[in-house]
Structures are given as structure tokens and as C-alpha cells.
Amino acid sequence: xxxKTRAGAAAELMSGQSLYRHYYxxxxxxxxxxxxxxxxxxxxxxRGQLFGFPFTALELALLCVLGAYVVEKLVRKERFPDPRQxxxxxxxxxxxxxxxxxxxxxxxxxxAAGIWKAYFVEPALVAMVLWDVLRGPRDVEKLIGAxxxxxxxxxxxxxxxxxxxxxxxxxxxxxxxxxVLYNTPNATGLFLGPLLAIALSMLLFGNREERWRAGFxxxxxxxxFVLSFSRGAWLGLLAAAAVLVWQHRRRLxxxxxxxxxxxxxxxxxxxxxxxxxEFNPTDxxxxxxxxxxLWKATLQMQGNLRHxxxxxxxxxxxxxxxxxxxxxxxxxxxxxxxNILLNFWTETGLLGLAAFLWLAVEFARQGWSRVRPDTPQxxxxxxxAAAGVTIVVHxxxxxxxxxxxxxxxxxxxxxxxxxxxxxxx
Numbered sequence: 001x002x003x004k005t006r007a008g009a010a011a012e013l014m015s016g017q018s019l020y021r022h023y024y025x026x027x028x029x030x031x032x033x034x035x036x037x038x039x040x041x042x043x044x045x046x047r048g049q050l051f052g053f054p055f056t057a058l059e060l061a062l063l064c065v066l067g068a069y070v071v072e073k074l075v076r077k078e079r080f081p082d083p084r085q086x087x088x089x090x091x092x093x094x095x096x097x098x099x100x101x102x103x104x105x106x107x108x109x110x111x112a113a114g115i116w117k118a119y120f121v122e123p124a125l126v127a128m129v130l131w132d133v134l135r136g137p138r139d140v141e142k143l144i145g146a147x148x149x150x151x152x153x154x155x156x157x158x159x160x161x162x163x164x165x166x167x168x169x170x171x172x173x174x175x176x177x178x179x180v181l182y183n184t185p186n187a188t189g190l191f192l193g194p195l196l197a198i199a200l201s202m203l204l205f206g207n208r209e210e211r212w213r214a215g216f217x218x219x220x221x222x223x224x225f226v227l228s229f230s231r232g233a234w235l236g237l238l239a240a241a242a243v244l245v246w247q248h249r250r251r252l253x254x255x256x257x258x259x260x261x262x263x264x265x266x267x268x269x270x271x272x273x274x275x276x277x278e279f280n281p282t283d284x285x286x287x288x289x290x291x292x293x294l295w296k297a298t299l300q301m302q303g304n305l306r307h308x309x310x311x312x313x314x315x316x317x318x319x320x321x322x323x324x325x326x327x328x329x330x331x332x333x334x335x336x337x338x339n340i341l342l343n344f345w346t347e348t349g350l351l352g353l354a355a356f357l358w359l360a361v362e363f364a365r366q367g368w369s370r371v372r373p374d375t376p377q378x379x380x381x382x383x384x385a386a387a388g389v390t391i392v393v394h395x396x397x398x399x400x401x402x403x404x405x406x407x408x409x410x411x412x413x414x415x416x417x418x419x420x421x422x423x424x425x
Contacts, residue, residue: 038146044404098352106313127415155224189233201383236394340395
């Protein structure tokens with residue numbers, strides 16, 4: 001071969017290798033930033049301002065995901081997929097439209113715009129990115145593992161805080177649980193519950209590596225989950241466990257194991273005392289009685305035409321509920337009505353409630369139709385279904401979406417399910 005030809009071939013080979021490395025690094029960038037955002041789910045508590053605009057560490061990570069994705073597509077000269085092909089595209093669009101209207105009708109439009117951006121727009125766009133870039137079960141496993149890492153960090157803080165509180169003999173650790181990263185102890189259960197549901201699916205249906213990863217996560221998260229003393233979270237995970245057991249061939253043995261675990265948990269004085277509150281209507285720690293007062297006030301507030309159609313607008317509940325407090329027995333100072341249906345109705349109106357119900361039904365339908373075939377995606381379809389059950393059941397008593405980490409986690413699960421559906425063709 002002539003020298004010039006050889007040099008040209010070598011240059012072409014080097015150029016091809018360089019392009020391959022560049023191609024791989026850009027592909028890796030989007031997925032890596034997605035995993036980084038998952039690890040930083042709890043980091044919305046890290047806040048600052050840039051050019052007068054507030055931001056959180058989690059928001060910056062989500063923006064990096066979106067930026068890397070756009071760069072990836074442009075560098076690879078790859079067409080952006082038609083978002084209408086995403087299984088959950090239309091309910092997501094309807095939810096974004098409802099959230100946008102809710103900014104307009106909100107009493108504090110600056111606060112509403114911040115919620116619109118952080119709870120709806122950014123997580124929904126990232127969900128669409130995940131639908132495109134999670135090309136195989138291994139990509140899904142790594143993303144779930146990143147969420148597990150965030151859950152481990154949350155758990156370590158929760159456990160360390162509890163141990164410290166024990167060391168200084170802080171009283172009433174059961175009815176007034178330790179809070180470290182979050183504002184309320186329920187927030188720990190809200191975040192860890194869906195992840196534990198996925199971990200249980202991996203333990204029951206996964207391969208050896210998936211079981212190891214889920215087991216390692218569970219070692220940290222189960223104690224922290226219990227120490228949150230969130231009864232709604234416990235109930236949500238129990239419902240998710242029922243879904244998982246129903247899908248397993250050894251369901252009778254697993255049901256017996258769950259029954260033994262429940263009896264053992266009830267034998268622990270602190271757990272038993274925490275649960276007993278709910279069976280005494282005159283107990284001031286009975287959260288169901290408090291919720292009933294809250295829901296009564298909310299339904300009274302929603303009785304006029306404006307609230308029926310548009311709710312209170314984003315961040316408007318605390319403002320609009322004030323005239324209805326003294327007539328309903330509601331005396332707390334909450335920013336949401338602590339029921340997933342009422343949360344969406346008051347914050348995003350009837351349109352937002354319809355969008356949420358559509359999304360929930362579609363998520364359940366798509367997942368249920370794919371849990372039977374024995375494919376590599378099956379363990380994640382079952383896990384996502386169980387996580388959805390956890391979110392809805394706990395959400396009947398709490399606020400499982402309207403928080404930075406929870407909105408991202410919820411819509412990331414939606415995007416992940418869409419990616420799994422795409423993988424199966």
C-alpha cells in the first residue's frame with residue numbers, strides 16, 4: 001500500500017476512533033447526569049440564588065440532564081423522537097396545561113411559577129428524556145440504583161439522627177419522630193416507600209446482581225423507614241407488598257412471612273403505640289381525626305364555582321382555606337389538604353385532577369399488561385407497579401407529589417415505564 005494511502009487510512013481510523021469516543025462520551029453524559037439527578041433527589045434542601053433566581057442543587061442537576069440531552073442529539077445529528085409516541089405523553093401534556101392555568105389563578109404568582117417550574121415542567125421534560133435514553137434493562141437498573149443511593153443517604157441521616165436523639169435522651173421519639181434532612185418525618189416515608197417497593201420486586205423477581213443491589217439498599221432503608229414512624233408510609237408499603245406477593249409463585253409462603261413480620265412489628269411497644277393512636281377517636285394523636293377536619297374544610301372551600309373549576313391555584317391552598325378553618329374544626333397550618341385527589345384538585349383544578357387520574361390509570365394499565373411475560377423488563381414493570389400502589393395508598397393520607405424530590409421521583413418512574421415499553425417494542 002502506498003505511503004499516502006496508508007497515512008490516509010490511519011488518519012481515517014483515528015478519526016473514527018475519536019468520533020466513537022466522542023459519541024460514547026456524549027451518550028454517557030445524558031445518562032450520567034440522569035443518575036446524578038437521581039442521587040441528588042434529596043438535595044433540593046440545598047438552595048441558593050443565581051442572578052436573582054432561586055435554585056436548588058436538584059434543579060441544577062435536572063437542567064444538566066436536559067442540556068446534555070440536547071447536546072447529544074445535535075452532536076450525533078440524531079432526530080429528536082416524536083414525543084407523541086411516548087405512552088404517557090397526552091396525560092403529561094394535560095397536566096402541564098392545568099399547572100400553567102393554575103399559575104394564572106394563583107394568589108401568589110411568583111411562588112406558583114416556582115412550583116410550576118420545579119414540580120411540573122422540569123420533571124416532565126426529564127421523564128421524556130428518560131423515555132428516549134434508557135435503551136435497555138441495564139440502563140434502567142443503573143438509574144434505579146442511583147435513586148437507591150439517594151435513599152441510602154437519606155436513611156443514614158435518619159438513623160444517625162435517631163441514634164443521636166437517643167444519646168441525649170430526647171423525649172417522645174415515637175409521637176414526635178426525629179427529622180434531619182426534611183421538614184416532617186413523613187417526608188422520609190414518602191421518598192423511601194416507592195423505592196422499597198421496587199427493591200422488594202428486585203429481591204423477589206430479579207437476578208443475582210439485582211437482588212444484591214436491592215438487599216444492600218434495604219439494609220439501610222428499612223430501619224430508616226420504620227424510624228420515620230409514618231403510618232401512611234407503612235400502610236402504602238404493605239399494599240405494595242400485597243401486589244408483589246400476588247405475582248409470585250410462592251405467594252402462600254410469602255403471605256405467611258408477611259403475617260409473621262406484622263405480628264413481630266406489633267409486638268414492638270413503640271410501633272404498637274403508634275398504631276393504637278388511630279383506633280382511639282378521642283386521642284389527640286389520632287391523625288385520621290385531624291385529616292377529617294382538614295378534608296371537611298377543604299370540601300367546604302371547594303364548594304364555589306371558582307374553586308370547583310380551578311382550585312386555589314398553585315401554592316394557594318394555605319391562603320384560600322383561611323375563611324373555612326373555624327367552621328370545620330381544622331386548626332393546623334398546612335399548605336396542602338393531605339389527600340392525593342384533593343391535592344391535585346385544589347392545586348391544579350378539575351383539569352389537573354383529570355390529568356392525574358388519566359396518568360394513574362394509564363400507568364396501571366400499561367404496567368399490568370406487561371407483568372406476565374418473563375422478560376428482562378418484567379422485574380421493573382412489577383416494581384414500578386408496586387411503587388405506584390405505594391404512592392397512591394400513602395397519598396390518600398399525605399402529599400406524595402407536591403415536593404421537589406417526590407415530583408421528580410414520580411415522573412421519573414413514569415418515564416422509566418415508558419422506556420421499558422419502548423424496549424419491548
